[in-house]
Amino acid sequence: MEKGRIIYLNGVTSSGKTSIVEALQARRDVFFYVVANDLFQEMIGEEYLKENYWKYLGEVIIMMYHTAKLFSDMGKNVIIDSILVEREGTAPHYDRMKEILQDNPLDIVEVFCPLEICRQRNIDRGDRYETQSEEQAKLMSAGIQYSLRVDTSKLSPDECAAAILKDLF
Numbered sequence: 001m002e003k004g005r006i007i008y009l010n011g012v013t014s015s016g017k018t019s020i021v022e023a024l025q026a027r028r029d030v031f032f033y034v035v036a037n038d039l040f041q042e043m044i045g046e047e048y049l050k051e052n053y054w055k056y057l058g059e060v061i062i063m064m065y066h067t068a069k070l071f072s073d074m075g076k077n078v079i080i081d082s083i084l085v086e087r088e089g090t091a092p093h094y095d096r097m098k099e100i101l102q103d104n105p106l107d108i109v110e111v112f113c114p115l116e117i118c119r120q121r122n123i124d125r126g127d128r129y130e131t132q133s134e135e136q137a138k139l140m141s142a143g144i145q146y147s148l149r150v151d152t153s154k155l156s157p158d159e160c161a162a163a164i165l166k167d168l169f
């Protein structure tokens with residue numbers, strides 16, 4: 001059985017990853033299952049997150065990669081909506097992710113948006129704190145090898161989705 005493609009959308013909060021996921025899923029030419037950091041975080045009880053956020057989040061992020069691998073191994077295309085950061089519980093995050101997915105067709109897409117725009121998006125959303133994107137940018141894994149970069153300050157989610165499919169499929 002041919003393995004499904006894994007497209008990892010990597011970017012800080014409010015960079016536009018989830019909007020791109022929605023645009024990809026609205027298309028009829030390629031179907032993707034989605035695994036997302038936020039969805040997996042919801043599997044952890046609030047008390048555990050308060051006790052040791054990065055320990056438990058780190059564990060569930062690694063499980064998220066194994067889940068993406070399982071879908072790919074079953075021939076299903078997968079989108080990972082997440083961010084590669086180096087923190088306790090995940091470090092060395094980028095290397096661990098690559099090791100888990102080494103036998104699967106993986107493309108990492110940099111979802112870029114200037115931090116001042118992300119800051120305003122965080123304010124407008126109201127469910128993120130204002131400086132969250134800047135803080136995540138400082139924690140981003142170094143040396144990531146991207147297959148593609150999309151800039152959500154210049155392209156709509158639909159345009160980003162089209163670019164991803166055109167360049168990676």
